[in-house]
Amino acid sequence: MEDITVFSHLDCIAKDNGENHPERKERLEVILDSIKGISQLNISFKDSPLADFKTINLVHPQSYIDDLLSMIPIYGLVGVEKEPYADTILCPQSKEAILRACGAGIESANELMSGLTKRLFCAVRPPGHHAETSRANGFCFINNAAVTARYLQSKFNINKIAIIDFDVHHGNGTQEIFYNNKSVFYGSIHQHPLFPGTGIETETGVGNIFNAPISSDTTREKFMEIFETKILKNVDLFEPEIILISAGFDAHKRDPLAGMKLESEDYYTLTQNIVEIAKRHSDGRIISFLEGGYDLQALSECIEAHLEALSN
Numbered sequence: 001m002e003d004i005t006v007f008s009h010l011d012c013i014a015k016d017n018g019e020n021h022p023e024r025k026e027r028l029e030v031i032l033d034s035i036k037g038i039s040q041l042n043i044s045f046k047d048s049p050l051a052d053f054k055t056i057n058l059v060h061p062q063s064y065i066d067d068l069l070s071m072i073p074i075y076g077l078v079g080v081e082k083e084p085y086a087d088t089i090l091c092p093q094s095k096e097a098i099l100r101a102c103g104a105g106i107e108s109a110n111e112l113m114s115g116l117t118k119r120l121f122c123a124v125r126p127p128g129h130h131a132e133t134s135r136a137n138g139f140c141f142i143n144n145a146a147v148t149a150r151y152l153q154s155k156f157n158i159n160k161i162a163i164i165d166f167d168v169h170h171g172n173g174t175q176e177i178f179y180n181n182k183s184v185f186y187g188s189i190h191q192h193p194l195f196p197g198t199g200i201e202t203e204t205g206v207g208n209i210f211n212a213p214i215s216s217d218t219t220r221e222k223f224m225e226i227f228e229t230k231i232l233k234n235v236d237l238f239e240p241e242i243i244l245i246s247a248g249f250d251a252h253k254r255d256p257l258a259g260m261k262l263e264s265e266d267y268y269t270l271t272q273n274i275v276e277i278a279k280r281h282s283d284g285r286i287i288s289f290l291e292g293g294y295d296l297q298a299l300s301e302c303i304e305a306h307l308e309a310l311s312n
């Protein structure tokens with residue numbers, strides 16, 4: 001059984017998106033409670049540091065970060081996107097939350113490369129996979145997984161990294177950031193049509209982007225089959241040195257934002273399949289990032305299934 005390190009921070013709970021917003025603090029509270037209740041695994045909790053701008057700038061230009069930070073209100077809430085996507089919101093606590101969420105990935109990379117742990121989970125909010133190079137989108141401001149990938153490449157000379165995204169929404173941000181970068185594989189299975197509308201199969205980048213758009217009436221069995229044939233087979237061929245997971249749990253049948261039908265146990269299988277590829281090509285090295293997932297009961301169950309498989 002592999003040890004797991006979980007990076008998180010109370011600052012990530014403090015971020016407030018206002019009443020009735022699906023991306024709420026209770027998500028992370030439930031996830032951390034669930035993880036603390038897992039007694040059969042060796043899990044260490046560590047506080048995320050604040051990400052430094054130099055590392056963030058490997059993906060996002062400082063002008064974009066400065067604009068974003070300048071919009072953070074002293075009180076109340078500010079939407080950073082225009083209608084109909086005005087629900088990407090900054091609050092007075094946003095700076096710390098955003099920098100801790102990204103810092104979790106950076107410190108995970110440091111810990112991974114020190115050889116201390118091979119399996120790491122970033123229990124953070126805000127999520128990251130919708131954040132593009134210079135555009136906040138879909139509750140995301142900084143692309144936590146993308147910054148971590150670039151950091152691994154620049155600091156540790158890792159060449160090939162795969163980012164596997166099973167959030168029910170397409171990670172338009174991650175795709176945009178690596179669209180012309182052969183050294184990063186991005187594979188996403190997602191409901192389509194659905195926000196953000198991108199992620200059709202013909203969006204292939206430089207042969208490094210693999211999209212598996214699926215309709216809401218796709219069965220669990222079919223979901224698993226498509227994930228295997230359209231995503232995992234291609235990761236296997238890519239032979240990544242490290243695997244990052246954009247772990248969203250909103251393809252669960254209970255999720256209010258999408259229409260997929262996965263059960264909690266399916267997240268065990270999805271994760272286990274990724275672990276097998278990591279063992280084959282990546283010396284077992286995986287950093288997983290919390291993305292979406294908006295039903296609290298589903299989150300609690302899915303996170304346990306995800307970490308259990310991650311420890312294999």
Ligand SMILES: [Zn+2]
Pocket residue numbers: 167168169248250291292293
């Ligand atoms: Zn999502």
